[in-house]
Each structure stands twice: as structure tokens, then as C-alpha cells.
Amino acid sequence: MRFTIQRDKLIASVQDVMKAISSRTVIPILTGMKIEVRQHGVTLTGSDSDISIESYIPAEDEDKVYVENIEDGTIVLQAKYFPEIVRKLPEAQVDIVVDEQFNVKITSGKSEFNLNGQSADEYPHLPQVETENSFEMPIDLLKSMIKQTVFAVSTMETRPILTGVNIKLEDQKLVFTATDSHRLAKREVPVTGTNVSIEQVVVPGKSLNELYKILNDSEETVEISVTNNQILFRTEHLNFLSRLLDGNYPETSRLIPDHSKTTIQIKTTPLLRSIERASLLAKEERNNVVKFTSNDDGVIQISSNSPEIGNVEEEVTADEINGENLKISFSSKYMIDALKAIEYDEVVIEFTGAMRPFIICPVENDSILQLILPVRTY
Amino acid sequence: MRFTIQRDKLIASVQDVMKAISSRTVIPILTGMKIEVRQHGVTLTGSDSDISIESYIPAEDEDKVYVENIEDGTIVLQAKYFPEIVRKLPEAQVDIVVDEQFNVKITSGKSEFNLNGQSADEYPHLPQVETENSFEMPIDLLKSMIKQTVFAVSTMETRPILTGVNIKLEDQKLVFTATDSHRLAKREVPVTGTNVSIEQVVVPGKSLNELYKILNDSEETVEISVTNNQILFRTEHLNFLSRLLDGNYPETSRLIPDHSKTTIQIKTTPLLRSIERASLLAKEERNNVVKFTSNDDGVIQISSNSPEIGNVEEEVTADEINGENLKISFSSKYMIDALKAIEYDEVVIEFTGAMRPFIICPVENDSILQLILPVRTY
Missing domain, CATH: 3.10.150.10 (DNA Polymerase III, subunit A, domain 2)
Structure with a gap:
């Protein structure tokens, strides 16, 4: 040789x-x-x-x-x-x-x-994946879908199926869903030019993180094929093969509330920065919690308290608030992850009460959905 | 307040x-x-x-x-x-x-x-350092002196005095010396406009590393003062105070050979790159050793052997070789450190035999001196 x-x-x-x-x-x-x-x-x-x-x-x-x-x-x-x-x-x-x-x-x-x-x-032979039932999509779109969901997978091995991202292709609609049972991230995109459907596969988050790093933006499309226990991502010079996770992914659609009592429209970056600051004093606690209060005057108060160290209060002005006044507490980390993933300048947050999950979407665009379960403090 | x-x-x-x-x-x-x-x-x-x-x-x-x-x-x-x-x-x-x-x-x-x-x-009061017996020098020159010597201090606490850099100011000549007893780095610069002399102080390598990071190049000069157990570096907006190490620094001047049997003049970067490559197969051993052989035809051979992994052979052409042919072995790490510190395109290496320390200096400039003890392998 x-x-x-x-x-x-x-x-x-x-x-x-x-x-x-x-x-x-x-x-x-x-x-x-x-x-x-x-x-x-x-x-x-x-x-x-x-x-x-x-x-x-x-x-x-x-x-x-x-x-x-x-x-x-x-x-x-x-x-x-x-x-x-x-x-x-x-x-x-x-x-x-x-x-x-x-x-x-x-x-x-x-x-x-x-x-x-x-x-x-x-050296072991790599499994052959049938590429007949494959579909294509732009690389940058796949990378965006990974980035917007994969952070929400579980890192705990207690429910292994939640360490993966659920991928589904049906009626020319591709959906990625990830949840660790405290929060959920979901992204939908239309896929044209194919009649392939993927009923439901779960790809390890670790695999998608590696795939994200390896895909560069110079190649244009990626071809995706699935068999029973493998998924293949293929670009011009690269084959990326991952095993799939065994087990049934939980039905997540009924977690997502279909009505709301308080709707807040707000600029993403000022809200993100406020929550980042409010989380600074609690950086060692695993679920550092911030309080989020909406007032009649359109101002959102965000606060956090760590008795030994001190407290912080932040104010952000919403663009629009509809419905009841609200007091809610949640993990600042989950909120930061969700706001960073959204990639739009302005978001709508829909609450249905202090103890109910709430959702965050870009304004006038529901292809990205972030859901967070609140924490009981009041 | x-x-x-x-x-x-x-x-x-x-x-x-x-x-x-x-x-x-x-x-x-x-x-x-x-x-x-x-x-x-x-x-x-x-x-x-x-x-x-x-x-x-x-x-x-x-x-x-x-x-x-x-x-x-x-x-x-x-x-x-x-x-x-x-x-x-x-x-x-x-x-x-x-x-x-x-x-x-x-x-x-x-x-x-x-x-x-x-x-x-x-909060403890910082010791006051008398600034009467102080001298000034350009910040970039001080940083260069630190960079060219501090890497050679010992990291072992067995001889604490060797974890510091020896600083001496005499007859308007400032000398920094560092050694871990296997290699030595020395830099001399003239200091004008002062009659101050510093007999001998030893500043912890850790302090000088921090000082190096903190000094920026926007301020022009640094004022240095020493008392019995403290050294103060002062710039316009900064006071940097370090304790000194106790004990007597060993007399290093007699380590430096005053004659040579083989003198090699060679370009710094090709030699450095060859030694870096030769050390790749031995990266886990603490003192990975390379062999260095000079031949009559002006070619230097550098080689290394790790039985389980493989071996490597490199050739670099010297600009000039005078004296006896030579076979010598040394730590590649020490040689890499020394060549990186020198900051000149061409160096002279002076050997006095396979078991004697050898020195590396820039061509026609002896204000920087690097000394390395060889390793017995032949």
C-alpha cells in the first residue's frame, strides 16, 4: 500500500x-x-x-x-x-x-x-444503511435545527430515551423534539421534494453535537437515511453514522398548553441579559431560580435572592402584555438556553398560570417552540 | 461611601x-x-x-x-x-x-x-516598599526578560530557591537567571541612568508569570524597587508587589563552559520544528529524549525512538559546523523551550562533549544564554 x-x-x-x-x-x-x-x-x-x-x-x-x-x-x-x-x-x-x-x-x-x-x-465493518428511503435538506438548516433543540436533552441516564432528540418526518414536515422532562425544545421545518416518512427515531444528543461540529457550511446539502437502528447523514465527502436509541419516546404534544392567561411580547436580548444578570448570584446552585413578575405598567421585574451573598432586581419593558398579572419562578438556566436558541429579535411568552408550563416562540412564527416548567416558590 | x-x-x-x-x-x-x-x-x-x-x-x-x-x-x-x-x-x-x-x-x-x-x-496592610532605591526600565524589555528566563525555574518544591528567578543589578547591568538544575536561562541588559545596585534577589516564578500577564504595552516604563523581602513593580496606574524567596541562590556562573569542542551555527525555526516533530512519539514520557548527531557534510540528524510506537528521523542543514563530530542526547522539551525563548532567527550552539552542558546563544549576541545538560544514552 x-x-x-x-x-x-x-x-x-x-x-x-x-x-x-x-x-x-x-x-x-x-x-x-x-x-x-x-x-x-x-x-x-x-x-x-x-x-x-x-x-x-x-x-x-x-x-x-x-x-x-x-x-x-x-x-x-x-x-x-x-x-x-x-x-x-x-x-x-x-x-x-x-x-x-x-x-x-x-x-x-x-x-x-x-x-x-x-x-x-x-476493524469492524460499518453497518450498511439503505439509502433508498432518504431525503435531502440544506446543511445550515439541519445545523440550526440541532442547535435549537439538542441543548434540552436529558444528561441523566435514568431515562436513557430522553438523552436523545426525537426526529419525525411526516407529510413533508420534519420535526425535532428534545426534553429532559423539565423543559422542551421543538423545531419544525417543511421538507419538499420527498415522500419519505420517518415514523419516529431518537438520535443520541452526543451524536448530534458531534455532527453539528463536523458539518461545515461549504457543502450545500445533506442526505439523511434511517434504518431500524442507525441513522446516516451523508454529504459529498462525509458519511456520519450514528446508532439510534431504543425505546419509546414519550408523547410530548399534550404537554404544550393550547390556551394562555397571560401573553407577553418582549425583545429577546434585553430579557436574556436581565436573566443572565439575575442568575449571577446563584451560580453554584444547580437550578438557580429567578422570579418573574409582570405589572400593569408593562414592566417586567426579574429578581433573585441568595441570602448569604445578596440580591438582584432587574426591570425590562415589555412591548405588549395581555391578560392577567403574573408572578412565576423558573430556572434561569432553562430560560437562558431557550432565549439563546430562538434566534429571533422578539419573542412571545404564553403563560397559563404560575404552576403551569409556559411556552416561548418567536413573534408570528411557531416553527420554534420552547417550553419550560416553572418552580414552586410562592 | x-x-x-x-x-x-x-x-x-x-x-x-x-x-x-x-x-x-x-x-x-x-x-x-x-x-x-x-x-x-x-x-x-x-x-x-x-x-x-x-x-x-x-x-x-x-x-x-x-x-x-x-x-x-x-x-x-x-x-x-x-x-x-x-x-x-x-x-x-x-x-x-x-x-x-x-x-x-x-x-x-x-x-x-x-x-x-x-x-x-x-484587610491586611500592604508592606511599604521604599522607592528611593529604584530604577526604571521599558515595560517591553522587562517582559522580554521574564519570558526568556522564567520557564526555566524549577517546579519542584525540593529546592524552593530554584522556583524563583535570580535578579541582580550591578554596574548598570541587569541580569535575570533561572535554573532547575537541568537547564539554565540567562538574560542580561544594560540599565542606564541609575547607580542603584541590587545584590541578589530571587522572585518567585509564579509572581513573574502574573506580572507578565498584567503588564500591558500601553504604559511605557516600569519602576522597580527592592527591600529585604519584597519587590515592587510600579507603573502609572499599577503597583505589583511580590514577596522574595529566602535563601542563597546557587552560584551559576561556573556551570557555563568557557570553551567548546564543536560549534554549530543553525537557523532557529527549522531546528525547532525538527525537534518538535522528533518529540511527538514520546509525548508521555516526562523527559522525552532526542538524539542529535552532527556529520561532516554539515547535516544534523535528529532522531527519537519509542519501541512500542515507532521512530522518527529528521535532518536539518547547519549553516556552519566547526570542530569535532558530535553525538549527544537531550530532553526535547528543554531544547524546545530554549529555542522558543531566544527570539532570534539564527543561533550558535556550543558543545564541549556528549556529557557536558552545552549552550545556545543568538549569533553575535551573548545577552541571552540558554544552557542544557545532556542525557546519557550512548
């Missing part, structure tokens, strides 16, 4: 597949990176058995030559050393030669590394 | 004095920040009893008003909360009012914090 490759291409691909490689895996060979060399190009693979990432470097692309001197072959290299070696090599080209004892010689300019490789025979 | 202050000025000063405040101090009041308000300005103080930092904000400076509505007074505030509160306040001005029970009210726009302060009576 042999190939000569452009170092910057190799660095980018190595960086991508490293996101799937963990040094703490129970399968020793998965601490390594698989490199497969064919006449048409080089494929790098990393996996921690939950997530697998394949990155492909074509030998030629639009008349540019990325890989030369190709002799087919496959090898597994220790991922602990290989990425930094590649990054620090002196020249723009790297030559990699592997002999039959899996000795790997990496040469660039006057620098020569000899590494002990491993046979790729022991 | 009361004052109204420009928030950006307050943020900058708070950030400076925070560098001296530790949450793990044994004197509880030192977890706080002292604020002293006088008609002429506001002084913030932080201290962990090893280092003390005072930052001064004048009420007016060059016709600009920084502090207004001044009523004199002093207070100590919990440093855990105050900095972040100040950073997040909504408006450009901050009003701080303290009553006789040390209740502190911080107001900015529609945001109001009430904090429990402490009396400043318990």
Missing part, C-alpha cells in the same frame, strides 16, 4: 474522523484510524461504535490532483500520534508507504516517521 | 487585581477585593499574601472624567461575584453606594444588585 497526498486535505479529513475516535473505547482497535487507499481515492474511518465517521478524499477533483502514486491497501494507525504528526510535517505533500508487516513509513521533506500499524482485518 | 464610575475602566482594573486573588487562601478576607474611594480616585487591591496588586483609577485624567459623585470610604467585596457583575451590567456607568452596615448597592440602568460587603479594617 502506498500513496502521496496533499497534507492540508489529509489534515482536514483526519480532524473530521477524530471526532468519532475515543481513547477509552472497550474495543482496542477502535482507538485507531482506518485508512483505505483505492485508485479513486482515500477513505479515513473513525468509530467509537456509537458514532462512525468516514471521510473521503478523491484522487482527483475538478482537475486538481489530491492523491498520487496509489497502490491499493488498508491499514489501521494509532490515532493518538498520527493526527499531530500529519499536522506538524514540514512539506505540503506527504508520502505514506506500508509494508506487509504493517510497518508504516511517513515521509515529508527531510522528516521520516516509522510507525507500527495494525491490520485492518480486525 | 459612594462613587459613579465608567464601567470599562472598572472592568479593566478589576481584571488586573483579580490576578492576585485566590479562592483558596487561608486568610478569608483575602478572597475579597478591597475598594478604596478618595476624592482623587479609586484604588482596587487584591492579594494572596505572596502577590499584591493595586490598580488605580484617577477621578480625572487629561480632561476625561472617570469617577464622579465621590464620597470617601473603603469596602471589601466578595471577589467571586463582583467581577462578573461588573462585566455584565447594562450601562456604561456604574453607581456604587455603601451604607454603614457595609451593604453595597450597585446600580446600572434598570439593574440593581445588593451585596453584603465586609469592613476593610480586617
Whole structure:
């Protein structure tokens, strides 16, 4: 096996597949990176058995030559050393030669590394995902959906199904839902040009966080396919495969109140900054609670009290308040997460009482919904 | 006590004095920040009893008003909360009012914090350093001297005196020396316009690292004064006070060889990069060792071997080699530190044999000297 490759291409691909490689895996060979060399190009693979990432470097692309001197072959290299070696090599080209004892010689300019490789025979085969039932969407839209929901997954292993994001595609409408049972985040987008439907799958939050980091905005669309226990995200040079979570995702639609007693329309950033300040004195308590009070004069008071340290009072002027006056307490962290996720300048908050969940949406747009359960303090 | 202050000025000063405040101090009041308000300005103080930092904000400076509505007074505030509160306040001005029970009210726009302060009576008085025997030097030169020596101090508490940098001023020559007994770094600069001499003081490396971070390049000179057990660095708005280390610093001048058997002149960056690469396979061993071999053809070979992982060979062409051929082994970390500190494009390395210390200097400039003890491997 042999190939000569452009170092910057190799660095980018190595960086991508490293996101799937963990040094703490129970399968020793998965601490390594698989490199497969064919006449048409080089494929790098990393996996921690939950997530697998394949990155492909074509030998030629639009008349540019990325890989030369190709002799087919496959090898597994220790991922602990290989990425930094590649990054620090002196020249723009790297030559990699592997002999039959899996000795790997990496040469660039006057620098020569000899590494002990491993046979790729022991490297697990990635599950094949049928790509017939697939649909496409813009990468930036997928990233936005991940960002607006994934923060709300549970981090507790007591209900494993809640550590994932529920994904559903029905009637050309794609819906992401995440909840940790104290708050919920939901995002809906229309998907055109497909009749595929996905009844209900739950993708680990960790996988989506890694996917978010790895997807760059230079490639335009991502193709998504699902089988029973895997989901595949495919872009031009990347396959990102994640296992799905087993179990039934709870029915969340009935959590969402369908009427409200108090509706407040308010600018997102001033409200967010006030709540951030109100949470400063309580930063060590896990659920630092702020009080939120609406008055007749259109002013919202936000306050927090930590007896040993002090207290804080904030005022924000609402753009519009309709319905009853309200006193409610909630986790400042949940509110901060929700307001940051919304990405619109102005929000509507709909309350149905101090002990009932409330929802936050952008003004005149219900494709994003954030729901928070209040905390009993009054 | 009361004052109204420009928030950006307050943020900058708070950030400076925070560098001296530790949450793990044994004197509880030192977890706080002292604020002293006088008609002429506001002084913030932080201290962990090893280092003390005072930052001064004048009420007016060059016709600009920084502090207004001044009523004199002093207070100590919990440093855990105050900095972040100040950073997040909504408006450009901050009003701080303290009553006789040390209740502190911080107001900015529609945001109001009430904090429990402490009396400043318990706050220790900083030692007064005589500033008669002081000398001045440019800030950037002091920073360069710190950077070129402080990395070589010992991190082991077995010989506490070696955890500091030895500072000496004699015959208008200022010398910084640091050694951990395996390597040594020395920098000399001429200081004009003073007859002050400092026989020998040892400043903790930790203090100098903090000083390096806090000194910015906008102020032009720093005034340095020493008493028996303290050193004071003073700039226009900053007093930085550090205790000195007790004990006798070892005589280091006789460590430095006065003749050489092999002299190599070489470009700094290619040598540094080669040694960095050669150290990649040994990154877990504490003293990862590289071999350095000079040949008749003017080529230096650098190599390293980690049996389980592999080996690496590098070649760098010297600009000039004089004297005997050489095989020597040394810690790559020490060599990397030394080459990074030198800040010149080309260096001279002088060897007096495989088991003798060798020195690295910039070409035609002996104001910086780096010395490294080799490792026995042949």
C-alpha cells in the first residue's frame, strides 16, 4: 500500500474522523484510524461504535490532483500520534508507504516517521444503511435545527430515551423534539421534494453535537437515511453514522398548553441579559431560580435572592402584555438556553398560570417552540 | 461611601487585581477585593499574601472624567461575584453606594444588585516598599526578560530557591537567571541612568508569570524597587508587589563552559520544528529524549525512538559546523523551550562533549544564554 497526498486535505479529513475516535473505547482497535487507499481515492474511518465517521478524499477533483502514486491497501494507525504528526510535517505533500508487516513509513521533506500499524482485518465493518428511503435538506438548516433543540436533552441516564432528540418526518414536515422532562425544545421545518416518512427515531444528543461540529457550511446539502437502528447523514465527502436509541419516546404534544392567561411580547436580548444578570448570584446552585413578575405598567421585574451573598432586581419593558398579572419562578438556566436558541429579535411568552408550563416562540412564527416548567416558590 | 464610575475602566482594573486573588487562601478576607474611594480616585487591591496588586483609577485624567459623585470610604467585596457583575451590567456607568452596615448597592440602568460587603479594617496592610532605591526600565524589555528566563525555574518544591528567578543589578547591568538544575536561562541588559545596585534577589516564578500577564504595552516604563523581602513593580496606574524567596541562590556562573569542542551555527525555526516533530512519539514520557548527531557534510540528524510506537528521523542543514563530530542526547522539551525563548532567527550552539552542558546563544549576541545538560544514552 502506498500513496502521496496533499497534507492540508489529509489534515482536514483526519480532524473530521477524530471526532468519532475515543481513547477509552472497550474495543482496542477502535482507538485507531482506518485508512483505505483505492485508485479513486482515500477513505479515513473513525468509530467509537456509537458514532462512525468516514471521510473521503478523491484522487482527483475538478482537475486538481489530491492523491498520487496509489497502490491499493488498508491499514489501521494509532490515532493518538498520527493526527499531530500529519499536522506538524514540514512539506505540503506527504508520502505514506506500508509494508506487509504493517510497518508504516511517513515521509515529508527531510522528516521520516516509522510507525507500527495494525491490520485492518480486525476493524469492524460499518453497518450498511439503505439509502433508498432518504431525503435531502440544506446543511445550515439541519445545523440550526440541532442547535435549537439538542441543548434540552436529558444528561441523566435514568431515562436513557430522553438523552436523545426525537426526529419525525411526516407529510413533508420534519420535526425535532428534545426534553429532559423539565423543559422542551421543538423545531419544525417543511421538507419538499420527498415522500419519505420517518415514523419516529431518537438520535443520541452526543451524536448530534458531534455532527453539528463536523458539518461545515461549504457543502450545500445533506442526505439523511434511517434504518431500524442507525441513522446516516451523508454529504459529498462525509458519511456520519450514528446508532439510534431504543425505546419509546414519550408523547410530548399534550404537554404544550393550547390556551394562555397571560401573553407577553418582549425583545429577546434585553430579557436574556436581565436573566443572565439575575442568575449571577446563584451560580453554584444547580437550578438557580429567578422570579418573574409582570405589572400593569408593562414592566417586567426579574429578581433573585441568595441570602448569604445578596440580591438582584432587574426591570425590562415589555412591548405588549395581555391578560392577567403574573408572578412565576423558573430556572434561569432553562430560560437562558431557550432565549439563546430562538434566534429571533422578539419573542412571545404564553403563560397559563404560575404552576403551569409556559411556552416561548418567536413573534408570528411557531416553527420554534420552547417550553419550560416553572418552580414552586410562592 | 459612594462613587459613579465608567464601567470599562472598572472592568479593566478589576481584571488586573483579580490576578492576585485566590479562592483558596487561608486568610478569608483575602478572597475579597478591597475598594478604596478618595476624592482623587479609586484604588482596587487584591492579594494572596505572596502577590499584591493595586490598580488605580484617577477621578480625572487629561480632561476625561472617570469617577464622579465621590464620597470617601473603603469596602471589601466578595471577589467571586463582583467581577462578573461588573462585566455584565447594562450601562456604561456604574453607581456604587455603601451604607454603614457595609451593604453595597450597585446600580446600572434598570439593574440593581445588593451585596453584603465586609469592613476593610480586617484587610491586611500592604508592606511599604521604599522607592528611593529604584530604577526604571521599558515595560517591553522587562517582559522580554521574564519570558526568556522564567520557564526555566524549577517546579519542584525540593529546592524552593530554584522556583524563583535570580535578579541582580550591578554596574548598570541587569541580569535575570533561572535554573532547575537541568537547564539554565540567562538574560542580561544594560540599565542606564541609575547607580542603584541590587545584590541578589530571587522572585518567585509564579509572581513573574502574573506580572507578565498584567503588564500591558500601553504604559511605557516600569519602576522597580527592592527591600529585604519584597519587590515592587510600579507603573502609572499599577503597583505589583511580590514577596522574595529566602535563601542563597546557587552560584551559576561556573556551570557555563568557557570553551567548546564543536560549534554549530543553525537557523532557529527549522531546528525547532525538527525537534518538535522528533518529540511527538514520546509525548508521555516526562523527559522525552532526542538524539542529535552532527556529520561532516554539515547535516544534523535528529532522531527519537519509542519501541512500542515507532521512530522518527529528521535532518536539518547547519549553516556552519566547526570542530569535532558530535553525538549527544537531550530532553526535547528543554531544547524546545530554549529555542522558543531566544527570539532570534539564527543561533550558535556550543558543545564541549556528549556529557557536558552545552549552550545556545543568538549569533553575535551573548545577552541571552540558554544552557542544557545532556542525557546519557550512548
